[in-house]
Amino acid sequence: MLFFQVSFLFVFLPLTLVLHQLLPPRVRNAALLAASLIFYATSSYEFLPLLLLSVVVDYSAGRQIGRSDDPATRRAWLIASLTTNLGLLAFYKYVGLISLSLRDLLGPEVPLLEAALPLGISFFTFQSMSYTIDVYRGDVEPAQSPVDFAAFVALFPQLVAGPIVRFRDVAPQLVDRTVRSADVVRGLTLFMVGLAKKILLADTLALLAKPLFAVEQPGFLDAWAGMVFYSGQIYFDFSGYSDMAVGLGLFLGFSFPNNFNAPYRARTFSDFWRRWHITLSSWLRDYLYIPLGGSRRGPLRTYVNLTITMLLGGLWHGASWAFVVWGAGHGLLLAAERALGERNPILRLPAVGQTAVTFLLVTALWVPFHFNDMTVATRWLTAMVFGHGVGSITPLVAGSVAAALALFHLPTPSHLWDTTPRPRLLLVIVFLFVLSLFVAHGRLEAPPFLYFRF
Amino acid sequence: MLTPQRFALAFGVVYLALAAWAADVGEPEFRPWEKVKVKDGMCFVPDQRIAMREMGDLAYRNALRALDEGRETTFTTDSAGFRNLPGIEAPSVVVLGDSYVAGSSLRDDETLAVQLGQALGETTYSVACQTPNSPSLYLSEPRFAKTPPRAVVFAPSNRNVQPFGLFSVDWRALQAQPKPVPTAERIRDVIASVERDNGISRRVRSWYADVSYRLRGHPEVRDVQGAPALVMPAEAQLCDKGAEERALAEVVASLVTFRDALAQQGVGFVFMPVPDPVQVYPELLSAEEEAVCDGLGFFDALTRSAADAGIEVVDLRALYAANSTPYLYRRDDSHWTPHAVGLAAEALSARLATPPDRPSLSVP
Structure with a gap:
């Protein structure tokens, strides 16, 4: 069930919200858990036992540790x-x-093994694991009820693609929460903006990028235009999903952490990672980078720790060398930035130049991430440097690139209700919501969210 | 002053309007075929008579109401679950096939079996469902072993030609004991149909497709004899598959086995594969499709190889190529027109009538 589907918007969601509000507080989490399991089962019922296994093991572990x-x-x-x-x-x-790598190394006698990927496994395992680590460290009290804990792991808004919520963030709300009308409206706004980001921006950019990616030997500008569109697609797709998830959380009285903060406005790589997939980068920082020693063991070890952390972050996204290269690339650039410090030549540029350089590097690193195949990625990166000619960029593509770059600088929707509400802006948002719904249903097959495959 | 409460109220009105619109979940059926077919089964619900305005399958799938021809059709099934008028006993000719023979997009009186019956002046019977192995369906009917027809015609559409085994299967018993389907899978099916057929989806898809078609055309619409026609993508017509990929030798071996099995009962056999549109109108192929299309070669090789193996073959491709005007396929559907069926019925009738200048049906 996707968030923009009729069955979700007009059946599952209202029923869940009404039940959640009408039931007495002591059974709310049970109802929420049941709804979340139904939500998961409609997409991936085969893997429901796996989700429950993770819940049972981590709840038991948390209790025993406590x-x-x-x-x-x-x-x-x-x-x-x-x-x-x-x-x-x-x-x-x-x-x-x-198994593929072993086969390449040792020969065809090594059997190729494959397993279907359970929906959301990367997210719910990280979420569940952070709980036991926090209990072990004494950062959080163990959950008192298995239902509360299961509801936390399986919460449908963020179950399949984050944000990665930590138990300590929502523990008080699991025990006692109030759904305030102001939060519902804020959630509604976030949900509508998220939907518009996914349907109107991400999917449109994907359509624009498709013909460019189909070219075997792209020109320099075509190669860059394709990757700028992809940068926009993945940002609007994933941040759109996150906005919707945070919005849905507010409907239920939960306050999930924000996952994005205008990442393409970042001036440095470390700034980028404070703005992009914030819940993953903070997870990696707290549970991997710091335990590895962080920056406490001298400069060299810091660079190594940064690279290892990002490399594993890349691997978290998927099992391929392309994700390893993507993660390692980010790790090395973070390490280089750390090593250069004030001598970093990028810092001598004006602010807009710093943002531009960081964006171009991030965009170039999306190449292996997008193609997920190092041969194709290498060919594309080569085109982005040398090109097969300048390219035959059309006015539509050029205009779209300019529009995409401008859109990256839109304010994040989480602040919409922080200042005085602007009726016209809200009217536009409602209009965009209805338009998104129409566009989404004008297609027989809606493209799922990109991060569903992780 | 816009308070959160006022905003929520205004949004609630918009939401309820959208919900009401979406709640108009129409039936997924757009043609009688969909209404009478047994879900996950091979044939139809017995003893049905459906009368409805039918939308072509291609117009429906592409949501192109602009090209929907909208035909009034009737679809009648007999007590055995095949599309025949009730009361046919001991037919002299049985026609086997798939949706072409069953008469998807045709009225009861336009099907191949009916038009062949009229041309021959004999009783004909259709054994055609959603299976490429209608020969096995035929063998599963004890009544045909008890009172064999004089001839059996096997007329699968080109895209359904494949090797088949011969076996007797009690498919009605199988349908009566459906496989247990997990509840979650059923819910998933319901969700899929709600997503496809709710009021918003239906209407918006149709608006979008029609406006888009009028503004910039449609990749599956071709100009055929001066008027637009929806044509299945060449891939769906297996145009990119050659004789080897489609296991031509095994297909012919299956046909020979079936012919021999019929011969033992003293039943003649005629094979009449029905070409898909691109085999009759290669001009429908786009330049890219033409580059990968080997399907024309398959159809010719099929008829030639079958004839070489001693099977009576009616070559509809040659017949249709010589009578290609008017267009022989529906402009909003993937099936043939009543006129095309009539041509096939005449050709079959001539072959089954065993005129003096032709060899008799190949019954060894």
């Missing part, structure tokens, strides 16, 4: 939780890549 004073016992339960979650991820996500 109860025990014995460091060895606590550590054993933490390891059990990490092993289960990382084991699930490794099996379903990486078994194909591992």
Whole structure:
């Protein structure tokens, strides 16, 4: 079930919201859990047991860690939780890549293994794992009820593509929450803006990019135009989903963290990662980069830690060397930025120049991410440097690139109700919502969100 | 002053209007075929008579109301679940096939079996459903073993020609005991049909398709003899598959086995594959499609190889190429017109009538 489908908007969502509001507080989480499981089952019922396994293991681990004073016992339960979650991820996500790589190395006698990817596995395992780690560290009290914990892991708004919510962010709301009308309206606005971002911007940019990506030997400008469109597509697609998820959370009385903050306005790479997929980058920082030593063990170790963190962040997205290259590229650039410090020549540019350089580098790094094939990615990157001629860019493409670049600078919708509401702007948003709905339903097959495949 | 409450109220009005519009979930059926077919089964619900205004399958799939011809049709099934008028006992000719023979987009009185019956002056019977293996359906009917017809015609559409095994299957019993379907899968099916057929989707798709068609044409619309016609993509007509990919040798072997099985009962056999539009009108292919299209070669190789194997073949492609005006396929549907059926019925009738200048039906 996609957020813009009729069955979600006019059946599942109103029924869930009405039930949620009418039921007494003590059974609200149970109702929410049931709704979330139905939501998941309609897309991926085969993997429901996997989701529940993750819930059972991590709830039990959290309880045992919370109860025990014995460091060895606590550590054993933490390891059990990490092993289960990382084991699930490794099996379903990486078994194909591992067997393929072994086969390349050792020969055709190594069998090729493949497993269908359970929907949202990257998100719910990270979410669930962060809980046991936090309990182990003493950062959060263990969940008191398995239903509350299961509702937290399976919360339908963010179950399949984030934001990655931590238990400590929503623990008080799981116990006691109030749905205020101001929050509902704020959520509504976010939801509508998110939908418009996905349907009107991301999908349109995908359509513009498609013919450019179909060219075997693109010209310099065509190669760049295609990647600028892709940069826009992935941003509006993923941030649109996140906006909708945060909005839906507000309908239910939850306050999820924001996942994006105008990332293409970033002036440096570290700034970019404070604005892009914020919940993942902060997860990687808190549970990987800092435990590796962060920046506390000298400059060289800091660079290594940054690279390892980003490399694993790349691998989190998918089992292919292209994602490893994407992650490693970001890690190396972050490390270089750290190493150069004030000597970074980019910092001598005016603000707009810094933003432009950062955007171009980020865009170039989207190449392996998008093509997910290093041979094609290398060919495309070569075209972005040398090109097969300048390219035959049309006025439509040029205008669209300019429009996309301008759209990247739109304010984030989370601030819409922070200032005085502007009726005309809200009217435009409602209009865009209706238009998005019409466009989405004018197609027989709606393209799913890009991050569903992670 | 715009308060959150006022905004919510205004939005609520828009939301309820949209919900009411979406709630108009129409039936997914757009033609009698869809209404009478047994879900996940091979044939139709027995003893039905559907009368309705039918929309062509291609117009429906592309939401192109602009090209919808809208025909009043009737669709009658007999007690066995085949499309025949009730009460046909011991037919002298049985016609096997798929949606072409069953008469998708045709009225009851326009089907191949009916037009052939009129041309021959004999009782004919249709055994045609949603399966490429209608020969097995025929063999599964004990009544034909008890009172065999004098001839069987097998007329699959080109895109349904494939090797088939011969077996007797009690398909009605299979349909009576449907496989258990998980509830989640059923919900998924319901969601899919709601998404496709709710009021907003239907109307918006239709607006969009019509406006887009009028502004910049449609990739599946071709100009045929001065008027627009929807044509299935060449790939769907298996145009890109050659004789080897479609296992021509195995197809012919299947046909020979079936012919021999019929011969043992003293039943003659005629094979009449029905060409898809691009085989009769190669000009329908776009330049890109033409570059990858090998399907014309397959059809010719099929008729030639079958004839070489001693099977009686009616070559509809040659007949249709010589009578290509008016257009022989529906302009809003993937099937043939009553006129095209009539041409096929005449050709079959001539072959089945065993005129003196032709060899008798190949019954060894």
